[in-house]
Amino acid sequence: MRVFSTSLAVALLMTATAAFAAKDTIVIGMQDEPPVLDPTQNAAAAIDVIFSVNVYESLTRIGEDGTVKPSLATSWTIGEDGKVYTFKLPKGVVFDNGEKLTAETVKWSFDRAGAPNSTNPTKRHFGNIARIDTPDAETVIIRLKAPSSLFLSYMASGGAAIFDPKSADNNKSTPVGTGPYKFKQWVKGDRVVLEKSTTHRDPSKAQIRQATFKFVPDAAAQVPALLAGDIDAFPTIGATETLDRFKSDSRFQVVIGSTEGEVPLILNNNKKPFDDIRMRRAVNHVIDRKSIIDGATSGYGLPIGSHFPPHHPWYIDLTNRYPRDIAKAKELMKEAGYANGADVSLKPPPFAYARRSAEIVAAQLMEAGFRVKIEPVEWAQWLDVVYKQKNYDMTVVAHVSPWDQDNYTRGLDYYYGYQNAEMDALMKQALVESDETKRKDLYGRIQRKIADDAVHAFMFQLPRTGVYAAKLRGIWKNSPVSVTDLAGLRWVD
Amino acid sequence: MSRDGLIMRCLKQRNFMIGLALTGIVLAAAILSYFWTPHSPTRINVPGRLAPASGVHWFGTDHFGRDVFSMILVGSRNSIGVGIVAVSIGVITGVALGLLASAKRGWVEDLIMRMADFTFAFPAILSAILITAILGPGTFNSILAIGIFNIPVFARITRGAANAILARDFILAARAAGKGRIRITLEHVLPNISNVLIVQATINFALAILAEAGLSYLGLGTQPPDPSWGRMLNESQTFLFRAPMLAIYPGAAIMIAVLGLNLLGDGLRDALDPRLARSR
Numbered sequence: 001m002r003v004f005s006t007s008l009a010v011a012l013l014m015t016a017t018a019a020f021a022a023k024d025t026i027v028i029g030m031q032d033e034p035p036v037l038d039p040t041q042n043a044a045a046a047i048d049v050i051f052s053v054n055v056y057e058s059l060t061r062i063g064e065d066g067t068v069k070p071s072l073a074t075s076w077t078i079g080e081d082g083k084v085y086t087f088k089l090p091k092g093v094v095f096d097n098g099e100k101l102t103a104e105t106v107k108w109s110f111d112r113a114g115a116p117n118s119t120n121p122t123k124r125h126f127g128n129i130a131r132i133d134t135p136d137a138e139t140v141i142i143r144l145k146a147p148s149s150l151f152l153s154y155m156a157s158g159g160a161a162i163f164d165p166k167s168a169d170n171n172k173s174t175p176v177g178t179g180p181y182k183f184k185q186w187v188k189g190d191r192v193v194l195e196k197s198t199t200h201r202d203p204s205k206a207q208i209r210q211a212t213f214k215f216v217p218d219a220a221a222q223v224p225a226l227l228a229g230d231i232d233a234f235p236t237i238g239a240t241e242t243l244d245r246f247k248s249d250s251r252f253q254v255v256i257g258s259t260e261g262e263v264p265l266i267l268n269n270n271k272k273p274f275d276d277i278r279m280r281r282a283v284n285h286v287i288d289r290k291s292i293i294d295g296a297t298s299g300y301g302l303p304i305g306s307h308f309p310p311h312h313p314w315y316i317d318l319t320n321r322y323p324r325d326i327a328k329a330k331e332l333m334k335e336a337g338y339a340n341g342a343d344v345s346l347k348p349p350p351f352a353y354a355r356r357s358a359e360i361v362a363a364q365l366m367e368a369g370f371r372v373k374i375e376p377v378e379w380a381q382w383l384d385v386v387y388k389q390k391n392y393d394m395t396v397v398a399h400v401s402p403w404d405q406d407n408y409t410r411g412l413d414y415y416y417g418y419q420n421a422e423m424d425a426l427m428k429q430a431l432v433e434s435d436e437t438k439r440k441d442l443y444g445r446i447q448r449k450i451a452d453d454a455v456h457a458f459m460f461q462l463p464r465t466g467v468y469a470a471k472l473r474g475i476w477k478n479s480p481v482s483v484t485d486l487a488g489l490r491w492v493d
Numbered sequence: 494m495s496r497d498g499l500i501m502r503c504l505k506q507r508n509f510m511i512g513l514a515l516t517g518i519v520l521a522a523a524i525l526s527y528f529w530t531p532h533s534p535t536r537i538n539v540p541g542r543l544a545p546a547s548g549v550h551w552f553g554t555d556h557f558g559r560d561v562f563s564m565i566l567v568g569s570r571n572s573i574g575v576g577i578v579a580v581s582i583g584v585i586t587g588v589a590l591g592l593l594a595s596a597k598r599g600w601v602e603d604l605i606m607r608m609a610d611f612t613f614a615f616p617a618i619l620s621a622i623l624i625t626a627i628l629g630p631g632t633f634n635s636i637l638a639i640g641i642f643n644i645p646v647f648a649r650i651t652r653g654a655a656n657a658i659l660a661r662d663f664i665l666a667a668r669a670a671g672k673g674r675i676r677i678t679l680e681h682v683l684p685n686i687s688n689v690l691i692v693q694a695t696i697n698f699a700l701a702i703l704a705e706a707g708l709s710y711l712g713l714g715t716q717p718p719d720p721s722w723g724r725m726l727n728e729s730q731t732f733l734f735r736a737p738m739l740a741i742y743p744g745a746a747i748m749i750a751v752l753g754l755n756l757l758g759d760g761l762r763d764a765l766d767p768r769l770a771r772s773r
Contacts, residue, residue: 219731220727220730220731223730223731239731241556241731241732241735242731242734244734244735245734290539291537291539291540292539294539294540294542295537295539295542295556295557295558356557359537359557359717359718360537360539360557362717362718363535363536363537363557363718364537374716374717374718375716376630376712376716376717
């Protein structure tokens with residue numbers, strides 16, 4: 001604790017000296033630190049939160065309203081039954097290292113992302129590309145194998161960022177991009193600093209001169225950091241019980257919104273005992289969402305029964321698919337051969353919503369005879385042990401990417417360990433379907449299928465519980481995608 | 494000195510009596526928790542969270558609706574258990590090493606004492622954090638971490654005190670009578686340094702409780718759902734605006750245990766050292 005308060009004191013001194021001049025810097029608090037800084041190498045959402053849109057740019061981007069907007073591509077046309085996309089690039093785009101962006105750079109980036117040896121977390125999105133043509137330096141023509149309703153959304157992701165071939169390999173530690181901000185510094189375990197780019201094609205775009213992303217995983221430490229003014233903005237504060245305190249303080253504004261983050265009690269479908277659907281259904285019959293939501297998010301979370309955000313018009317309420325019924329759960333466990341209960345581990349990452357819901361859900365599962373051992377893990381450990389090695393029974397984490405139902409078609413390579421031919425077929429249809437009504441119906445069936453197979457025990461949709469300095473403007477209320485639009489932020493007097 | 498005399502001198506010490514009373518409270522709470530708690534300390538009842546103190550919940554409920562009084566009771570068990578085991582590790586290993594050093598002298602003594610210096614050079618809590626970071630968090634590992642850093646304390650004290658005893662004339666007499674090194678150490682040295690060790694053990698017991706609370710506060714000690722005073726303190730932080738008592742109860746419990754053991758240690762030291770008592 002002492003080490004921490006000392007670093008806080010140093011940070012305080014630094015911000016105090018800066019505060020005398022007109023404010024053109026910002027310190028943004030984050031729960032999780034990215035393990036590396038390259039979104040084409042690692043799936044951690046924290047990379048996108050800091051770098052996407054700000055440093056790295058993709059052809060498109062997702063706006064605050066959730067729709068696809070132009071980014072590096074200023075315009076595009078879709079032809080031949082949704083199979084040919086022609087993107088127009090602006091002139092004079094340069095990377096932070098002075099290299100020029102051309103249509104060739106885009107082709108190179110996508111070839112790299114979809115290459116057989118690619119480790120891009122969104123590699124599967126590039127498998128649908130048949131050919132990329134670059135008739136001139138400002139035109140990219142992408143031919144798809146099959147039409148895809150989500151192609152433009154996919155093009156917005158961090159995994160589809162356009163990199164400079166010369167610097168791409170170093171982006172893990174020293175990001176180089178085309179965005180309105182450029183990378184300045186990464187102090188591991190503490191912060192990432194970005195500063196306004198001097199070579200951006202639209203110099204008037206960004207107003208904040210320097211942005212610092214500070215990592216504060218401990219929910220208890222987030223509150224004093226905000227109160228002391230060390231942090232100007234915390235878009236997802238962990239200690240939701242303190243929001244009332246901030247609401248009544250004129251120095252702050254509290255903005256509650258939605259995220260795309262479904263929070264399930266994740267079950268390892270490829271490992272005993274949850275390789276048995278009866279055991280997964282038993283868990284679903286045990287969980288009491290109201291208690292979890294009240295205890296872990298102070299009531300701000302919305303209950304979900306499948307993997308789909310409740311604020312979307314296509315959402316189907318499946319929260320009553322498995323009514324709370326301990327006797328039924330015990331019966332299912334008995335059928336599955338666990339009449340004497342089952343020993344299971346629960347490995348929550350260090351985020352308040354995860355740790356707290358883990359503790360509550362563990363107590364609930366004990367009622368049905370599960371012997372739950374809570375083994376809290378640090379974030380880097382979670383990414384390695386749970387996500388990569390798949391060495392876990394249960395965990396809790398928010399899935400913040402939009403349209404990420406295709407996680408359920410990633411088979412045994414993915415840490416869910418879930419594989420189902422019917423699901424694969426549904427997802428494939430949903431992607432190629434261009435008729436909105438039919439797509440809606442397909443996504444309804446996908447939601448039902450996920451709930452029927454009890455892949456996980458779905459708990460709640462992560463709320464966006466933001467605390468910001470009162471004079472900050474340009475804040476996104478909702479978070480349809482994990483980015484921080486720094487260029488939109490400004491201070492008022 | 495006679496046993497009765499020692500007890501009488503102890504009972505005359507005000508420090509000792511206050512210390513004994515405070516430690517007695519904690520010990521009684523720990524023993525009681527094995528037979529009875531008003532509620533299950535791990536039973537979560539979210540709708541009844543953050544309830545104020547009442548006839549049903551004497552100390553109110555925490556952010557998950559658990560009974561704070563029951564958690565404090567069971568938490569004392571945890572603190573005392575960690576203290577006893579960690580200090581025992583320190584005493585047994587440390588005393589053995591200290592006696593070995595003073596009996597053998599030479600390079601054995603040098604080696605043991607330099608190792609003790611080396612471990613001593615690190616702040617104990619920092620080292621405990623280091624060990625739990627490597628071995629992983631948990632009650633067992635925190636006991637191990639605290640225990641390891643009790644070893645040099647006892648090794649040093651034992652060696653110093655033992656060397657002083659070994660220089661006395663009656664040791665020479667024992668040696669003349671044909672007693673070997675091991676017998677002299679066990680029959681003459683150990684009984685004569687036990688007073689010093691008892692006082693040190695009491696004080697280190699208090700430090701161990703504090704260290705356990707510190708580790709649990711940092712999330713490295715006792716893991717949920719087992720109640721621990723340190724973790725209760727940590728979890729209460731963000732509720733300070735709404736339920737300040739959540740921090741005060743475990744804080745007071747830690748204070749009572751540590752203060753009690755320190756006073757007990759002070760009183761014992763004064764009672765065991767007649768010169769010190771007379772000079773006051």
